Amino acid sequence: MESQIYFPPSIQRFEPKRVVFSTWIDHICFAYDLVAAIRPKLIAELGVYNGLSFFTFCQSMVENDIDGVAYGIDCWEGDEHTDAYDDSIYEDCAEHARDHYRGMTYLLRMFFQEALQHFNDDSIDLLHIDGLHTYEAIQEDFTTWYPKVKPGGIVLFHDVMAKIKDFGAWKYFEELEQEHEETFKFNHGFGLGVLRKPGGERKPDPLLDMLFSGDEETEKRLRQFYVHAGLYLESRRQAAEIRKRRKGMKLGGDGKKKQQPAAQGEG
Numbered sequence: 374m375e376s377q378i379y380f381p382p383s384i385q386r387f388e389p390k391r392v393v394f395s396t397w398i399d400h401i402c403f404a405y406d407l408v409a410a411i412r413p414k415l416i417a418e419l420g421v422y423n424g425l426s427f428f429t430f431c432q433s434m435v436e437n438d439i440d441g442v443a444y445g446i447d448c449w450e451g452d453e454h455t456d457a458y459d460d461s462i463y464e465d466c467a468e469h470a471r472d473h474y475r476g477m478t479y480l481l482r483m484f485f486q487e488a489l490q491h492f493n494d495d496s497i498d499l500l501h502i503d504g505l506h507t508y509e510a511i512q513e514d515f516t517t518w519y520p521k522v523k524p525g526g527i528v529l530f531h532d533v534m535a536k537i538k539d540f541g542a543w544k545y546f547e548e549l550e551q552e553h554e555e556t557f558k559f560n561h562g563f564g565l566g567v568l569r570k571p572g573g574e575r576k577p578d579p580l581l582d583m584l585f586s587g588d589e590e591t592e593k594r595l596r597q598f599y600v601h602a603g604l605y606l607e608s609r610r611q612a613a614e615i616r617k618r619r620k621g622m623k624l625g626g627d628g629k630k631k632q633q634p635a636a637q638g639e640g
């Protein structure tokens with residue numbers, strides 16, 4: 374990382390189209406860059422909820438000209454950690470998918486176990502595990518879905534730093550780190566674990582090289598980079614908000630400035 378300037382697409386041009394409340398917010402720049410780096414043909418996400426992570430993957434596919442498909446799997450009923458929620462969450466995701474990612478995005482409203490049959494072994498390039506976060510649930514999701522991941526494919530685990538309630542992703546991921554050669558952990562926010570399934574060909578790419586360098590200093594810098602990328606994205610969002618509000622200040626007929634309501638619903 375010392376000898377090269379890392380200037381990934383999230384810094385160059387990422388303006389999130391899907392902005393909803395989620396603790397996934399801390400990792401969207403990385404998610405955008407990871408998709409650009411691995412150029413997946415097939416993405417599967419277990420646990421979509423309101424779609425922050427899922428639609429970030431999709432946006433990166435479109436904006437980086439990646440010819441692939443993304444499946445979002447969720448019962449859209451909620452679980453013990455999200456609590457139950459109503460149909461509006463699914464309907465909103467379905468509308469966003471239709472409006473922005475028609476033909477490349479499929480929402481499978483079912484339980485993870487039921488969805489397994491729709492995927493071939495060794496087929497998934499990027500699997501994101503973000504369902505229920507107990508140790509047992511993560512273990513089951515990983516062990517049942519791992520065979521579906523391509524050799525060289527990437528598995529992401531959200532909440533690997535969340536040591537609250539009965540969350541157990543942190544513990545399960547610590548065990549995986551012992552057993553697997555190529556892993557990486559982002560510690561900020563609620564944490565994100567990255568694991569590369571052995572095999573396949575890893576094309577030279579600055580992000581992948583840093584993720585799996587095994588060099589402590591490089592890992593530290595990469596973690597810092599994505600903390601700052603998140604802050605930079607948030608500052609840009611706030612600046613855009615301010616500009617929008619200023620635009621809303623128009624001159625009225627009496628020559629005095631008139632406050633107009635800012636546009637609603639924009640990310």
Ligand SMILES: C[S@@+](CC[C@H](N)C(=O)[O-])C[C@H]1O[C@@H](n2cnc3c(N)ncnc32)[C@H](O)[C@@H]1O
Nearest residue numbers: 395397420422425426447448451484485504505
């Ligand atoms: C933490 S949320 C996902 C968050 C999302 N990735 C984001 O970006 O904010 C977990 C979701 O997983 C779903 N879920 C949990 N266990 C499931 C299962 N076994 N089958 C289907 N959906 C499940 C819940 O309905 C919930 O919407």
